Amino acid sequence: MNEHRVVKVSKYLSKHLRHQPERIGLTLDENGWVAVDALIRAAGEHGFRFTREELDHVVATNDKKRFAIRDDGPRQSALIRASQGHSVDVDLALPPAEPPAYLFHGTHPRAMTAIRAEGLRPMNRHDVHLSPDRETATRVGARRGRPVILSVDSGAMHRAGHVFRVSANGVWLTAHVPVAFLRFPNGSGEGMTGG
Structure with missing residues (x-):
C-alpha cells in the first residue's frame, strides 16, 4: 500500500x-x-x-x-x-489518570491572543489535546505552519482538581487549561502557577 x-x-x-x-x-x-x-x-x-x-x-x-x-x-x-479528536458526541470511557508534571500544546501564532485571554479551550472537540513531550507538540502544531509550543503545568492542574485522561495513542485530554497553568514561549512564565 x-x-x-x-x-x-x-x-x-x-x-x-x-x-x-x-x-x-x-x-x-x-x-x-x-x-x-x-x-x-x-x-x-x-x-x-x-x-x-x-x-x-x-x-x-x-x-x-x-x-x-x-x-x-x-x-x-x-x-x-x-482514539480521540471527536466533534460528535461520544464518551470514550477513559478513566481519569494522573498526568506527568508538564504537558505541551502546539498551536499557531494566530491563536495566541485568544489563548492568553481564555487559556486552552477544546474549540470544536470534546477536550483540549496535550502532548507528553515538546517534539510531539511541535509536530502537531506544525500542521498549520510554524508552531508555538506552550508548556502546561499539568501537575498543578491535577492537584487543583482538574481531570485528565489519556487516550490509547498517548494524547492527554482535559476539558480546559486556564491561563494560570500555561507557560508562554517568551520564557516569562506568564500565567504559570509554579515550576
Missing part, C-alpha cells in the same frame, strides 16, 4: 469516525465504536472503497495511532473507533 493511499484512507477514517459518520450512514455507539464491516460497506456505497487489509494496515502503521480496533472474537464483528 503506497503512502498516498495510506494518507487518503486515514483522512477518510478521521472524517467519518470523528466528525461526520452520518454522512455515509454510520451510527457510532456511545463510546465511538462502529462495526468494521459496516464502515467498509458504507464507505463503498458512498464511492470510497477499501479492503479490510488496507484498513488494518492504516490502523497498524499510523504514527499517531489515531484509530483502535477491538476484535472480541469470531462471533462478534470487529469494531473500530477514532
Whole structure:
C-alpha cells in the first residue's frame, strides 16, 4: 500500500469516525465504536472503497495511532473507533489518570491572543489535546505552519482538581487549561502557577 493511499484512507477514517459518520450512514455507539464491516460497506456505497487489509494496515502503521480496533472474537464483528479528536458526541470511557508534571500544546501564532485571554479551550472537540513531550507538540502544531509550543503545568492542574485522561495513542485530554497553568514561549512564565 503506497503512502498516498495510506494518507487518503486515514483522512477518510478521521472524517467519518470523528466528525461526520452520518454522512455515509454510520451510527457510532456511545463510546465511538462502529462495526468494521459496516464502515467498509458504507464507505463503498458512498464511492470510497477499501479492503479490510488496507484498513488494518492504516490502523497498524499510523504514527499517531489515531484509530483502535477491538476484535472480541469470531462471533462478534470487529469494531473500530477514532482514539480521540471527536466533534460528535461520544464518551470514550477513559478513566481519569494522573498526568506527568508538564504537558505541551502546539498551536499557531494566530491563536495566541485568544489563548492568553481564555487559556486552552477544546474549540470544536470534546477536550483540549496535550502532548507528553515538546517534539510531539511541535509536530502537531506544525500542521498549520510554524508552531508555538506552550508548556502546561499539568501537575498543578491535577492537584487543583482538574481531570485528565489519556487516550490509547498517548494524547492527554482535559476539558480546559486556564491561563494560570500555561507557560508562554517568551520564557516569562506568564500565567504559570509554579515550576
